[in-house]
Amino acid sequence: MFPEERGPGRGERLSALAQQHGALLTLVVAVVVASLCFDTFLTGDNLEGMALSSSFLAVVALGMTFVIVTGGIDLSVGSLFALGGVLAAWGSRYGTAVALLLPLAVCGLIGLVNGLLIARARLAPFIVTLASMLGARGLLLAVTDEGANTYLVDKSTWFTHLGQSKLLGVGVPVWITVALFLLGGVALRRSRFGQYVYAVGGNEDAAALMGVPVARTKSYVYTLSGLCAGLAGALNAAWLASGVTILGNGMELDAISAVVIGGTLLSGGAGFLSGSLVGVLLLKVIQNIINQIGSLDSSYQQVVSGAFLAVVVIAQTWLARRRRRMR
Numbered sequence: 638m639f640p641e642e643r644g645p646g647r648g649e650r651l652s653a654l655a656q657q658h659g660a661l662l663t664l665v666v667a668v669v670v671a672s673l674c675f676d677t678f679l680t681g682d683n684l685e686g687m688a689l690s691s692s693f694l695a696v697v698a699l700g701m702t703f704v705i706v707t708g709g710i711d712l713s714v715g716s717l718f719a720l721g722g723v724l725a726a727w728g729s730r731y732g733t734a735v736a737l738l739l740p741l742a743v744c745g746l747i748g749l750v751n752g753l754l755i756a757r758a759r760l761a762p763f764i765v766t767l768a769s770m771l772g773a774r775g776l777l778l779a780v781t782d783e784g785a786n787t788y789l790v791d792k793s794t795w796f797t798h799l800g801q802s803k804l805l806g807v808g809v810p811v812w813i814t815v816a817l818f819l820l821g822g823v824a825l826r827r828s829r830f831g832q833y834v835y836a837v838g839g840n841e842d843a844a845a846l847m848g849v850p851v852a853r854t855k856s857y858v859y860t861l862s863g864l865c866a867g868l869a870g871a872l873n874a875a876w877l878a879s880g881v882t883i884l885g886n887g888m889e890l891d892a893i894s895a896v897v898i899g900g901t902l903l904s905g906g907a908g909f910l911s912g913s914l915v916g917v918l919l920l921k922v923i924q925n926i927i928n929q930i931g932s933l934d935s936s937y938q939q940v941v942s943g944a945f946l947a948v949v950v951i952a953q954t955w956l957a958r959r960r961r962r963m964r
Contacts, residue, residue: 660898660912664919671922675929681806687921688807689876692814693718693869694891695917699821700748700865701892702913703858704762706825708838708905711859712766712889713751714866716773717744719885721870723777725796726788726880733796736875740867747773748863752856766859770889781882790878800875810872817865822910834858838905894943895920 671678697714704711721740728735747769754765778784790797802809825831833854836844845851874880899916901908923941 660900660915660919664915664922667919667922667926671926671929675926678925678929683925685806685808687918687925688811691917691921692808692810693873693876694888694895694920695814695914696817696865696869696872697888698892698895698913698917699817699910700858700862701889702896702899702901702908702910703821703825703834704862705893705896705901705903706834706838706905706908707855707858708841709755709762709855709858710766710893711748711751711862712763713747713769713773714862714892715885715888715890716770716777717747717863717866717885718870718873718888719882720744720773720777720780721867722874722877722884723780723788723870723880723882724867725871725874726790727780729788729790729794729796729874733794733799736790736796737868737871740871741864744773744867744870745860745864748860748866749856751863752859755859756852756855777882781880784882787882788880790874790880792878796875797878798875800872801878808876810876813872818910818914825910830854830857835906838907840906891920 668678677683697718701711701714721744724740724743725736728739751762751765751769754760755762781787792801799809804812825834833844833849836847836849837851837854841851870885873884895916896908896913897903897916898919899908899912899914901912927941
């Protein structure tokens with residue numbers, strides 16, 4: 638007789654649930670508290686504003702989730718977001734197709750270069766993407782003549798409607814974000830590519846022995862991250878009807894924070910897109926609560942976000958160790 642195989646115990650299941658859905662519980666509590674404390678929190682205009690501002694960060698966080706699940710990091714997304722917005726505004730004078738395709742092509746190419754250097758040359762993701770962050774910001778300054786030129790988007794074009802129009806009372810960028818997360822969730826959880834992403838993040842050497850195309854998978858995820866950042870920048874330019882050069886500073890840290898708060902492990906091998914979306918919403922709710930208070934400076938948002946991230950990382954580490962002891 639073979640020994641009976643035991644499934645995960647109750648404590649291990651509770652630890653897994655806390656790690657995966659703790660951010661969602663925190664978000665619900667924050668929304669309930671804010672709605673009780675501030676009469677304007679649950680108004681349509683406030684909720685619509687939060688959803689719209691969240692959509693751009695969420696698209697960036699989508700690509701970042703794939704990168705972090707593989708055990709990597711991408712510090713270039715903030716600069717690519719700003720570069721994508723400027724390129725979209727510049728290209729809008731030649732039509733909507735150019736306004737969308739130009740930032741996708743340039744930012745996707747930079748993401749591909751990141752992936753090739755990390756996967757093929759085996760360089761550290763932190764160093765490669767840091768260099769890309771500086772390079773993309775330099776390219777942005779070159780395109781805008783050291784920031785002196787701000788390209789405006791004609792408000793009568795279809796490209797502007799893409800950022801400013803509403804569908805069923807909700808901004809089009811929000812619907813685009815929801816569609817991208819649905820597609821990304823299917824790709825990450827249900828496709829062979831998603832299995833490769835988890836395998837590379839779980840144990841790269843073991844994945845290679847199993848026949849997983851490790852280098853190709855890494856190249857794909859960094860290309861995807863660049864594409865998402867460029868698309869988010871283009872949508873933001875369509876919303877603002879201009880390519881603002883000062884945007885994107887620190888956005889990479891916000892995206893990483895949202896992904897980690899949502900339950901994705903920085904060490905790789907575990908994570909899900911719905912958690913990243915919850916992380917983005919939680920950060921935006923915190924920001925909105927600080928704005929509702931009014932007497933607090935906006936810098937408090939960074940303090941709270943940093944404290945939140947530290948608590949989440951500590952909690953993830955403790956839960957992961959607890960689950961290993963229970964096995």
